[in-house]
Amino acid sequence: MLYFIPTPIGNLADISLRSLDILSTCELVFCEDTRVSKCLISLLNARFDAQIHIKNFIPLHSHNEKQFLKDVDVKIFEKNVAYLSDAGMPGLSDPGLGLVEFALKNHIAYEVLPGANAALVALVSSGLCRKEFTFLGFLANRGQQRQKEVEGLLKSPHPSVVYESPRRILSLVECIFEREPARELFAMKEISKKFQKSFKGRAESVLSELKMANLSGEWVLVVAGSEDEAGGNLLCERDILELPLPLKTKSKLLAKLNGKNPKELYKKLLLSQN
Numbered sequence: 037m038l039y040f041i042p043t044p045i046g047n048l049a050d051i052s053l054r055s056l057d058i059l060s061t062c063e064l065v066f067c068e069d070t071r072v073s074k075c076l077i078s079l080l081n082a083r084f085d086a087q088i089h090i091k092n093f094i095p096l097h098s099h100n101e102k103q104f105l106k107d108v109d110v111k112i113f114e115k116n117v118a119y120l121s122d123a124g125m126p127g128l129s130d131p132g133l134g135l136v137e138f139a140l141k142n143h144i145a146y147e148v149l150p151g152a153n154a155a156l157v158a159l160v161s162s163g164l165c166r167k168e169f170t171f172l173g174f175l176a177n178r179g180q181q182r183q184k185e186v187e188g189l190l191k192s193p194h195p196s197v198v199y200e201s202p203r204r205i206l207s208l209v210e211c212i213f214e215r216e217p218a219r220e221l222f223a224m225k226e227i228s229k230k231f232q233k234s235f236k237g238r239a240e241s242v243l244s245e246l247k248m249a250n251l252s253g254e255w256v257l258v259v260a261g262s263e264d265e266a267g268g269n270l271l272c273e274r275d276i277l278e279l280p281l282p283l284k285t286k287s288k289l290l291a292k293l294n295g296k297n298p299k300e301l302y303k304k305l306l307l308s309q310n
Contacts, residue, residue: 038139039118040126042151043076046228048083050152056080058149059088059118066096067120068131076120101134113144125153129173129199154227155197158256161234162222165258168194175200175208186211190219193261200255206246208257213239220260226253283309 039058044050059065059077067073070093080086096104096119119126119135126132126148139146159165170192176182189196190212200208205223212219217240224234231253235245276289287302 037116038113038135038144038146039116040132040136040146040148041118041120042125042149042153043120043123044228045123045152045154046226046230046232048079050228051080051084052149052151055149055151056084056086056088058116059090060086061116062088062090062118063115064092064094064112065090065118065120066094066135068095068097068122070095072122073120096135097131101131105134105138108138110142110144113139123152125151128153128155128171152228154199154254154256157227158222158224158234158258159195159197161224162195162236162258164195164220164222164260170194170196172196172198174198177204183211187215189259190216191262195261196259198257198259200257202251202253202255205251205255205257206243209239209243209246212259213243222258223255224258225251225255227256229253 039062041055041058042052059080065073073093074090077088077090081088119132121127121130121132124130127136136146136148138144155171159169170189172185172189175185175198186208189198198208202225205225209221209223212221217238219239220237221239221242222234222236223242223246224232226232233249235242235249237245273290273293276286276293279286279289281289283305284298284302287298287305290296290301291298
């Protein structure tokens, strides 16, 4: 059986009793970084007398995942084995997704355990989400792609959750401030750790506070959804089809919307009227 086990993101006590029980039955673990996982197991044994005795730590991360999964013998999963990322939920802005896909493809029994997750802690703490939200993980580091992603999250009708490094959190909030200084933000760093801290308010005030703050540590930023009701300013296909416009104009607008060939769309519109 393959288990994906969330690891503490700051406080060792965030590990679950179930995780400790399962790890105590494993002789082998796959891990993002063997050094981090060995240290974690040592700390868990010392703190909770967990009786975890892993004999084999196998590195499995984004750099070796493809080749490793190509060569691995599926018989290795006949015993209890676990996957550990360095911190938090495997497969969510952390390695592990490739192993899930491999398990599905090869009919390997697996289970994902619940556990520590920074995105959900920040989202609930923000008070900005009632029902739906968008998780974006880490944005592009720089350039036009980053600008495009920022503009996209500002258009979202739902709160957006973003992971960010201490080197870029200030520039990200500055970028939002330049576009919408009144947008509500919630920034939280070092979740579950001793120096956990949060900042909430409009982009203008959060930016001012961050300029005076110690930015070290990992950050989660929650951006309030757009005030436009459910993206009410965005056109959909039905809106375009209902407009009193010539078919050629409609086909061009639809092509812009979905990236299809306007001539082919025009033919379909003609046929639909016959």
